[in-house]
Amino acid sequence: MLGILRQKVGAGSSSAMILGQSMQRIRPTTSALRAFSSSAKEMTVRDALNSALDEEMSADPKVFLMGEEVGEYQGAYKISKGLLDKYGPDRVLDTPITEAGFTGIGVGAAYYGLKPVVEFMTFNFSMQAIDHIINSAAKSNYMSAGQINVPIVFRGPNGAAAGVGAQHSQCYAAWYAAVPGLKVLSPYSSEDARGLLKAAIRDPDPVVFLENELLYGESFPVSAEVLDSSFCLPIGKAKIEKEGKDVTITAFSKMVGYALQAAEILAKEGISAEVINLRSIRPLDRNTINASVRKTNRLVTVEEGFPQHGVGAEICTSVVEDSFGYLDAPVERIAGADVPMPYAANLERLAVPQVEDIVRAAKRACYRSASLAASA
Amino acid sequence: MSFSATNLAQPLQLNTATPRSNDKPSLLLPKTSSFLGSTRNFRPTSLSANPSHSNAHRRSAVVAVSEAVKEKKLHASTNLLITKEEGLELYEDMVLGRSFEDMCAQMYYRGKMFGFVHLYNGQEAVSTGFIKLTKKEDSVVSTYRDHVHSLSKGVPAREVMSELFGKATGCCRGQGGSMHMFSKEYNVLGGFAFIGEGIPVATGAAFSSRYRREVLKQADCDHVTLAFFGDGTANNGQFFECLNMAALWKLPIVFVVENNLWAIGMSHLRATSDPEIWKKGPAFGMPGVHVDGMDVLKVREVAKEAIGRARRGEGPTLVECETYRFRGHSLADPDELRDPAEKAHYAARDPITALKKYILENNLATEQELKAIHKKIDELVEDAVEFADESPLPPRSQLLENVFADPKGFGIGPDGSYRCEDPKFTQGTAHV
Structure with missing residues (x-):
């Protein structure tokens, strides 16, 4: 009362x-x-x-x-x-x-x-x-x-x-x-x-x-x-955070930072990654994504969410629909683990994508994983 | 603050036993008789044990007016509750509701409408009693049983029928359907198909009335929102959440419970620990009123007070209208669980027949005049059916329209590509 x-x-x-x-x-x-x-x-x-x-x-x-x-x-x-x-x-x-x-x-x-x-x-x-x-x-x-x-x-x-x-x-x-x-x-x-x-x-x-x-x-x-107080971004437009020519990495939110870090590591190994910050999940900027994939011929999608029916799945479909002939490698999808989030810090780290996961996936897409590197 | 028609009632303390021990058996044996209101005396309530002990938070007594109104009717025949014009307006609206719904049943069985169709037969006194007192700017939020609320609010029968037929001329161009009637013009803010879903939206509409008046300084904004919902909703969390916030923020809203005593086949008494829903008002610091929902004049009396209270900025009211649906839950419901005796009991209390009796007994109108109304409504409903039947189906291009208010919208464009790729989709100032 x-x-x-x-x-x-x-x-x-x-x-x-x-x-x-x-x-x-x-x-x-x-x-x-x-x-x-x-x-x-x-x-x-x-x-x-x-x-x-x-x-x-x-x-x-x-x-x-x-x-x-x-x-x-x-x-x-x-x-x-x-x-x-x-x-x-x-x-x-x-x-x-x-x-x-x-x-x-x-x-x-x-x-x-x-x-x-x-x-x-x-x-x-x-x-x-x-x-x-x-x-x-x-x-x-x-x-x-x-x-x-x-x-x-x-x-x-x-x-x-x-x-x-x-x-x-x-x-x-x-x-x-x-x-x-x-x-x-x-x-x-x-x-x-x-x-x-x-x-x-x-x-x-x-x-x-x-x-x-x-x-x-x-x-x-x-x-x-x-x-400026009039500043405003368009809805439905992605931003290319870093230009590159060998592989496209799409990400949003915190994962953009990880993708950029991964791109730096990849650059040291001679792979030029293009990082796309999606900004808008819906509508999805299919134009920007597809234009990039047509240039790099390779795609890695990154998200924190669950893999099944995720944002990566949708991006993959859009690329398969619009740019299938341009792909030189299978699309790599990096997502959170398909489990509820664990509490233990070590397990938690395993459950969300890390920079090294992105690096590995990008190398796979470029046929540059450790085992293949020698023959390439 | 007080309900004018309640001045015959003595405010009673909540914690004292209310004089209705004779009702107890019916609560325990649901099928023996009607369980609420109809045999009941006053339902006074007050948060204050002593009304003279004033307290900013406490409210004075508010009681069920049903009996009070009845008293007035019996003993003050010179002081009629309605004028001739009002009586005929109410009568016409109720007859329209009834005839329209009967026609819906016919059309449903003929395959002209489809899906879930929930009819309002028997409950007309609630819709008419409340909505005919509103202004055009006032809002109504309804449930899946929303055809008649829309009609009472003024949406043309043609448009409602056409919507039910799924035609392009419907009030939502065939995109809403039976359970989702909207009309911006008449401020019908939707039928909501889930239990309890409409209440927060209605509370939000009331919130915006207050916001307009107090923040945007639109001093003349005294719009009231009516939220209609059933007895089952009174057990849903959103009901309680919104009673709390509406009272807390003194919003101009009336929560109208259409207690028709049944869910589909689940009796209200089997679903609700305390079946007297009106009691939940005082628990949140707002008046709770019980009224005989089969008597349009009583409903109107209560509605007048509640709407007036909201319009004056004095806050929300919870009104429980005890009513009954004469048909199954929907046209797909075989309606086998309700006791035939119970159905007969309420059928004998048909609100349209009751109003007719009142009008004739008090010489407000002649039998001829009432017959003329029936004829007019029959023609109106026939015309609505013809109109709906002849109307075109929505064109294929309409499928992707109206997903967004944004004029560009998005989805799949005519050329098969995503519309969001249109330049200037939602324009920013930055160069991307």
């Missing part, structure tokens, strides 16, 4: 607080910009996400953030730091621990043209709300024959974390990418995080935005263009 009373008091005073916050909201976005550009040319993924949210909320009062611990606590991973102070409790909404309920509420709000950003503390918890992501958000535009669109973003950390066991370590890219009506984005760098999140919020359709907990603290160089 006491708890309820306390909440009631908070709700009662909220209308008075709104006035104060609306004043703050008028503050120009450029102030945030200057802070970033004056500091350095590096930015963490966390700051990239935070600044993207901040700028989009500032630009459009219809954008609001909701989720568990996003307000007073500033986000379980501090992605929403400072937003409550700036936009107030009506736009940075602390919800009860009720994924099905608040995700559905987000969808209902989006029916009316608001632009909710729903944060899942981790995407593992989106399982409690998957009905609303798929049945309510993804299908409404189609079921209503275009009368009701759902401009909503579902975002949060996805994929293998460290030492948290089977239920908290899983990649949902392939799951959501299987659903028509959803757009699925997965950023790697700070540039990706800023450009894709801003694109997702501006998009008129439901977007599943898969971040990675282990990347939040990583810094990446960012250009002045990226720091």
